[in-house]
Amino acid sequence: MGRSPCCEKAHINKGAWTKEEDDRLVAYIRAHGEGCWRLLPKAAGLLRCGKSCRLRWINYLRPGLKRGNFTEVEDELIINLHSHLGNKWSLIAGRLPGRTDNEIKNYWNTHIRRKLLSRGIDPETHRLIHAPASGFTMSFAKGEEKDRSLLPCEQEKIIGSSSSSSCSSSSGEGSRQIQKYRCPDLNLDLCLSPPPSQQQVEECTRCFSRCRGLQLTRKECKCDAFLGLGSGLCRSLEMK
DNA sequence: AAATTTCGCAACCGCTGCCAC
DNA sequence: CGTGGCAGCGGTTGCGAAATT
Numbered sequence: 001m002g003r004s005p006c007c008e009k010a011h012i013n014k015g016a017w018t019k020e021e022d023d024r025l026v027a028y029i030r031a032h033g034e035g036c037w038r039l040l041p042k043a044a045g046l047l048r049c050g051k052s053c054r055l056r057w058i059n060y061l062r063p064g065l066k067r068g069n070f071t072e073v074e075d076e077l078i079i080n081l082h083s084h085l086g087n088k089w090s091l092i093a094g095r096l097p098g099r100t101d102n103e104i105k106n107y108w109n110t111h112i113r114r115k116l117l118s119r120g121i122d123p124e125t126h127r128l129i130h131a132p133a134s135g136f137t138m139s140f141a142k143g144e145e146k147d148r149s150l151l152p153c154e155q156e157k158i159i160g161s162s163s164s165s166s167c168s169s170s171s172g173e174g175s176r177q178i179q180k181y182r183c184p185d186l187n188l189d190l191c192l193s194p195p196p197s198q199q200q201v202e203e204c205t206r207c208f209s210r211c212r213g214l215q216l217t218r219k220e221c222k223c224d225a226f227l228g229l230g231s232g233l234c235r236s237l238e239m240k
Numbered sequence: 241a242a243a244t245t246t247c248g249c250a251a252c253c254g255c256t257g258c259c260a261c
Numbered sequence: 262c263g264t265g266g267c268a269g270c271g272g273t274t275g276c277g278a279a280a281t282t
Binding site: 036087089090101105 | 270275
Binding site for chain 2: 014017056060102103106107
């Protein structure tokens, strides 16, 4: 047999939280700490289900939350992370101190999605929308040239080159440029590490921009921040 | 100034994996 | 080992605010 139900559906408040409810929740968690969301509403005197309390605390009441406008640095980091992780909002949030998965998800859907579309980039695949189908498949598979992942910068380089054969050619200037921009094969065995500080996040993205600008590979960069993924995650996404 | 449309965000819903029984 | 609840996650919805007509 399982445990008893977390809460009765009847007599449960729904919708926006009031100031009083917020105060009760904050006071209770300050006094008793997080945990056991099932029992928390009753103990705190709230007519809410545990799930709702957890969401409210994590997304809005928990200390250390930033709230408000995202910086350019954060924008770029989210885009970079999303290109590698997809809609894994909790993982992405883990690399952005003070931001929640819900906030990032909303921000992605309202701002970044539009931003990428205006650049002609498909927000789902991070590929140019009108790129030719062959050779542009987004994949995490290792070692297959035809399925390799492309960063927007790489796609721009290819599209921007004058020769129509630059993509398929294995020699010449065009292919050398493509080689410099290659997205590394990915090892997605992500390791857990403490989230980076704000300073690390900014440094990370600065480095990423610098690497892209100078066309540096990870080895040339010799920096843990390569790919703008923060030290821990960055290391786990190293080139093979 | 009023009506309508669009946008952004907070909160809910439903699914999944884990784990207590 | 099977059942069912819990916590966490991603997708979706609903509502208030802002912009437009």
